[in-house]
Amino acid sequence: MTQPSIITDEMRAVIGQESDPQAVEVDRSAVRMFARAVGHGDPVYYDVEEARRRGYRDLPCPPAFLGTPVFLPSQPPRAVYTGFKSPFKRVLNGGTEVEYFDEDICAGDVLTSTTKIADLGERQGSLGPMLIIRFETTYRNQQGKVVAILRGTGIQY
Amino acid sequence: MAGQVYFEDINEGDEIPKLVKNCSSQQLVMWAAGSGDFYQIHYDKDFAQSTGLKGTIVHGALKHAFLGQMLHDWVGEKGRVKKFGCQYRGMDYPNQDIACRGVVTAKRREGGENLVELEIWAENPEGQKTSPGTAVVALPSRK
Numbered sequence: 001m002t003q004p005s006i007i008t009d010e011m012r013a014v015i016g017q018e019s020d021p022q023a024v025e026v027d028r029s030a031v032r033m034f035a036r037a038v039g040h041g042d043p044v045y046y047d048v049e050e051a052r053r054r055g056y057r058d059l060p061c062p063p064a065f066l067g068t069p070v071f072l073p074s075q076p077p078r079a080v081y082t083g084f085k086s087p088f089k090r091v092l093n094g095g096t097e098v099e100y101f102d103e104d105i106c107a108g109d110v111l112t113s114t115t116k117i118a119d120l121g122e123r124q125g126s127l128g129p130m131l132i133i134r135f136e137t138t139y140r141n142q143q144g145k146v147v148a149i150l151r152g153t154g155i156q157y
Numbered sequence: 158m159a160g161q162v163y164f165e166d167i168n169e170g171d172e173i174p175k176l177v178k179n180c181s182s183q184q185l186v187m188w189a190a191g192s193g194d195f196y197q198i199h200y201d202k203d204f205a206q207s208t209g210l211k212g213t214i215v216h217g218a219l220k221h222a223f224l225g226q227m228l229h230d231w232v233g234e235k236g237r238v239k240k241f242g243c244q245y246r247g248m249d250y251p252n253q254d255i256a257c258r259g260v261v262t263a264k265r266r267e268g269g270e271n272l273v274e275l276e277i278w279a280e281n282p283e284g285q286k287t288s289p290g291t292a293v294v295a296l297p298s299r300k
Contacts, residue, residue: 030191033187033190033191034191034192034222036187036191037184037187037188037190037191037192037219038188038191038219038222038223038225038226039178039184039223039226040226040229041230042229042230054234062222062225062226062229063222063224063225063226063228063229063238063241064218064221064222064225065222068193069193092245093217093218093245094244094245095217095242095243095244095245095290096217096218096221096242096243096245097240097241097242097243097290098221098225098240098241098242099239099240100237100238100239100240151242153244
């Protein structure tokens, strides 16, 4: 017997819908804090002179760092926002992939990000049915060039 | 850091230098601030246990960033990390080694770049791949 799908028409309708653009500031303090938290030893993430010597405009963004979205108390945190009512309460982070393009991202950049649900899937897990949400966030720089795409997998169960 | 690695010097099957991390609770607090992920299962033991975990766990995204650090350190000043990702299959805990490792799976020239594909992963002290994934980096050429 086939299980009824947990993906409703309401859920399916949001696939591919781009969010409103959000400003993402890349600043020196955040680059240094991120690099320190990871434990990077390379001075390029801390010392602007070293970064310039190596051809960067300013401190480059460390792998996986894409700046800090501007926090607005009136908006829900993006990570949990799906645009549909989910029957599940528990959430797991299933995975992350980041892709960078030709332009380096450096401190001082103000990126613009838009997020969409690229795909929805479902799986029968040991804890019951699971909804698999594939997010895709595109980051553009001040010149409008795509500088990074972040792909994430959220699991709700 | 080791000297610059070049495209010509590496081959399919090569293992890249591993990076062993071991998170203190302090590091997880720093990551919470650095990443903006303040979910309490990563620094509040009582809270973590109330959700059924045996204790605090390392953020998945931090393991992703560790893999990024391994790649950054390997590609050197003239290399670039182009793409890398991993799945969060198993939990890792503070005060336990997390070994980040990678093996070259392919090499190709594309659009004037020397690209190297890798299988990457983080593994726990039992040798289980808790965060397997893939990566693409660009390396400089000797030519």
